[in-house]
Amino acid sequence: MSIFDTAVWHDGRVRMMDQRLLPDQEVYLEYESAAAVADGIRDMVVRGAPAIGCAAAYGFAVEAKRLAADGNPSDWRAALEPGIKILRECRPTAVNLMWAIDRMWGVVDAAQPGDDLPAKLLAEAHAIRDEDIDSCKTMGRNGAAQLPQFPDRPTVVMTHCNAGALATGGYGTALGVIRAAVEAGQNIQVIANETRPYLQGARLTAWELIEDNVDTTLVTDNMAGHLMSRGEVDAVVVGTDRVAANGDVANKIGTYTLAVLAKRHNIPFFVAGPLSTIDRNCPDGAHIPIEERDAEEVTHFRGQRTAALKVKVRNPAFDVTPAELVTALVTEKGVVTAPTREKIAKLFES
Ligand SMILES: CSC[C@@H](O)[C@@H](O)C(=O)COP(=O)(O)O
Numbered sequence: 475m476s477i478f479d480t481a482v483w484h485d486g487r488v489r490m491m492d493q494r495l496l497p498d499q500e501v502y503l504e505y506e507s508a509a510a511v512a513d514g515i516r517d518m519v520v521r522g523a524p525a526i527g528c529a530a531a532y533g534f535a536v537e538a539k540r541l542a543a544d545g546n547p548s549d550w551r552a553a554l555e556p557g558i559k560i561l562r563e564c565r566p567t568a569v570n571l572m573w574a575i576d577r578m579w580g581v582v583d584a585a586q587p588g589d590d591l592p593a594k595l596l597a598e599a600h601a602i603r604d605e606d607i608d609s610c611k612t613m614g615r616n617g618a619a620q621l622p623q624f625p626d627r628p629t630v631v632m633t634h635c636n637a638g639a640l641a642t643g644g645y646g647t648a649l650g651v652i653r654a655a656v657e658a659g660q661n662i663q664v665i666a667n668e669t670r671p672y673l674q675g676a677r678l679t680a681w682e683l684i685e686d687n688v689d690t691t692l693v694t695d696n697m698a699g700h701l702m703s704r705g706e707v708d709a710v711v712v713g714t715d716r717v718a719a720n721g722d723v724a725n726k727i728g729t730y731t732l733a734v735l736a737k738r739h740n741i742p743f744f745v746a747g748p749l750s751t752i753d754r755n756c757p758d759g760a761h762i763p764i765e766e767r768d769a770e771e772v773t774h775f776r777g778q779r780t781a782a783l784k785v786k787v788r789n790p791a792f793d794v795t796p797a798e799l800v801t802a803l804v805t806e807k808g809v810v811t812a813p814t815r816e817k818i819a820k821l822f823e824s
Pocket residue numbers: 521522523524568634635636637638641642646647648674712713714715725726727791
């Protein structure tokens with residue numbers, strides 16, 4: 475199963491696959507400062523919460539390397555702060571961005587005189603990516619065991635946006651569950667929602683799964699209810715950009731609609747995400763910042779206008795699904811059925 479170089483370290487630079495060009499072209503871009511990596515994340519060269527965290531960690535490391543090229547700064551924190559501030563603010567909803575940057579600052583704060591700080595920061599960035607891949611694999615196995623199975627037919631899993639290898643260090647959260655199920659020999663068919671307006675489902679999820687020979691059918695978002703009402707969906711599995719302390723879940727716009735539909739049709743609704751996506755400082759979903767993106771994502775497709783001139787536009791990129799609609803939260807530390815504040819806190823106890 476594929477592990478793509480979503481965001482990696484290559485020849486002293488941050489290398490990212492340009493997801494804006496997928497599925498037509500596989501092009502890699504390289505970055506040499508935190509501000510440049512921030513531009514790449516903001517412009518969706520790399521996207522998906524854990525992948526944004528990995529890219530930001532490498533962006534932090536490359537900023538230290540850039541600063542050290544002119545001689546080690548006497549005050550590393552002061553030297554790093556302007557670039558890292560830009561990086562931290564480039565996308566507001568995916569908490570893995572802030573989580574990764576806080577972890578990198580921990581390395582700066584723990585440094586001793588004489589330490590090779592750029593090398594230590596790079597090692598931490600590698601660890602963040604490696605741990606993410608491991609977490610996704612464990613989470614995948616945990617989630618696969620939750621999927622219904624039938625003796626005489628495949629299990630049909632609906633997913634939304636792209637929560638795959640492209641959205642993580644590699645392997646994927648929601649698609650990690652699907653990959654693990656396929657690897658375990660389960661008979662799986664995937665319905666990938668197109669995911670308006672940016673088409674992560676049509677462009678990225680469909681591409682990734684087809685690369686891995688997973689049986690995949692593409693539908694537009696507004697077909698989900700119809701398929702569920704006909705009994706054509708057995709489970710919904712999505713990723714997440716931020717889980718609040720009470721179990722409310724932010725994910726790509728349209729996820730909430732799917733959760734309501736799944737409840738109406740008694741279909742299990744699973745959310746897969748690593749502990750780095752759980753924001754224990756965020757009390758509930760109402761406190762999760764929701765990114766509003768450029769109107770052109772709604773009015774245009776690849777530079778071509780598809781909407782009426784002068785129409786007003788809203789483009790919230792995420793929505794919040796209340797915990798009560800989540801059948802289970804799938805993490806690398808285990809599966810939390812009917813998540814509550816208390817059950818989520820327990821995940822962090824050992
Ligand atoms: C494993 S990724 C989970 C989420 O980050 C994913 O579902 C999602 O909403 C991505 O949004 P995007 O705007 O493409 O960054």
